[in-house]
Amino acid sequence: MCGRFAFAATKDENQLAFPGFIFPDDMPKRYNIAPSQPIIALANKGQKRAVAFKWGLIPSWAKDPQIGNRLINARAETLAEKPSFRSCYKRRRCLIPTTGFFEWKKQPDGKTKIPTLITLKSGRPFAFAGLWEHWGSPEGDEIETCTIITTEPNTLMARIHNRMPVILPKESFDAWLDPDEKRSEDLQNLLVAFPADEMTTHPVSSRVNSPTNDSPDCITPVHQPEQGALF
Numbered sequence: 001m002c003g004r005f006a007f008a009a010t011k012d013e014n015q016l017a018f019p020g021f022i023f024p025d026d027m028p029k030r031y032n033i034a035p036s037q038p039i040i041a042l043a044n045k046g047q048k049r050a051v052a053f054k055w056g057l058i059p060s061w062a063k064d065p066q067i068g069n070r071l072i073n074a075r076a077e078t079l080a081e082k083p084s085f086r087s088c089y090k091r092r093r094c095l096i097p098t099t100g101f102f103e104w105k106k107q108p109d110g111k112t113k114i115p116t117l118i119t120l121k122s123g124r125p126f127a128f129a130g131l132w133e134h135w136g137s138p139e140g141d142e143i144e145t146c147t148i149i150t151t152e153p154n155t156l157m158a159r160i161h162n163r164m165p166v167i168l169p170k171e172s173f174d175a176w177l178d179p180d181e182k183r184s185e186d187l188q189n190l191l192v193a194f195p196a197d198e199m200t201t202h203p204v205s206s207r208v209n210s211p212t213n214d215s216p217d218c219i220t221p222v223h224q225p226e227q228g229a230l231f
Contacts, residue, residue: 002165005101009125017125031218034211043094057147058135076191080184088131095127129166156196167194
């Protein structure tokens with residue numbers, strides 16, 4: 001799964017990574033984004049502007065918005081089958097910009113886990129494939145939410161976790177964000193593991209374990225005695 005990520009790029013870095021998209025001038029850098037929090041996404045809404053969503057998809061038919069807490073990720077292999085995602089997969093797709101995501105590597109003792117940041121070797125911002133949805137309550141409240149799509153891990157991620165987020169290369173952005181309705185066979189070939197040789201990892205502080213911590217030290221490399229064996 002992907003349960004925590006960072007998005008700490010400058011506006012200029014975002015413009016290079018996501019050509020033509022408009023990002024807010026006052027967008028703060030985020031170092032430890034957690035589910036249920038607001039995030040920035042680029043949606044297929046017929047405009048090239050970064051907009052705010054809540055992380056954790058609430059299907060349009062849901063009666064209880066708390067379902068979003070369980071739908072922070074969507075498995076690529078079953079998007080066309082699951083009632084929570086199949087409509088979004090056809091019509092409401094998005095890119096979720098990031099500069100890195102976190103996973104917790106289990107140690108040989110079976111108890112200890114080391115928080116690990118995964119980034120691109122280039123250091124540039126990149127994008128997860130996501131789905132978004134619009135939900136309205138009986139009282140008239142409206143929320144736009146999203147989820148991150150995951151797939152089987154590449155060789156780098158397989159040493160850390162059994163899933164990884166789908167990272168879309170820049171050349172796939174237009175196809176993913178096409179506002180026209182799509183069949184699953186039109187898109188499924190995009191939902192694959194990103195090349196391992198373009199990614200890198202490093203252990204980080206346990207401060208990232210708490211979503212209340214959102215500062216640069218959440219992504220700063222730290223020394224771990226086991227690093228040679230694990231990374």
